[in-house]
Amino acid sequence: MFSEHDVRFSEANLRRYVQLGLVPRSRRIGQKGKNQGSRGVYPIRAVRRINLIKKLMAERYTLEEIQDKFLAFKDDIETLDEASSTLLVRFEDKIAAQAAGHRRDRLFDELRAVRRAAAELLEAVHRLEKLLIPAAGARRPRGGGVADPTELL
Known part of the structure; x- marks a missing residue:
């Protein structure tokens, strides 16, 4: 890519x-085919x-x-996001398969509440991560290293 x-x-x-x-x-x-690995x-x-x-x-x-500094929590946060999304879709499919009626409506209401709670949890986790880890774009003084292309003579 x-x-x-x-x-x-x-x-x-x-x-x-x-x-x-x-x-x-x-x-x-x-890979399809014999001995394709x-x-x-x-x-x-x-x-x-x-x-x-x-x-x-x-x-x-x-x-x-x-x-x-920057990737300390990324994998866990992404795993949480993917797992909660997958779980919520599975719940939705299971509820959709229920017979129409009051119970099904109540289950969908509960699912909406769980979706909101999951979104709030992820927002809170992202906020906490930002508080613990400095902004990725923040520059800090640093000596040595390779010269920036604009610094080359």
Whole structure:
């Protein structure tokens, strides 16, 4: 995907980011046909995460700083979001299969309340994360490192 958009990003960097826990692991998908093996498929959040990492590295953060300061809670928050969404869809499907009537209406009302509570929980978790972790775009003084392209002579 990166090469299609002329973004420099190597497979070695991807492997390193996965090993450091910065990017979620791939899921292996088997290829059709005899002896075709399998290939790794990454969730779309991996692309967003890589873009964030590249942005922070351009701001001269190290991988260790990024890991400690910016991505400390990301995987757990994303897992919570995905799991709650999946669970709510399963509840909705189960309720939709119920016979029409007062009980079904009451279940849908309860589901709406649970959806609101889940959304409020995620908002609260994001707020807490922002309070604990400095803004990603915040610059801080830093010596050494590679010169910015605008600093090159």
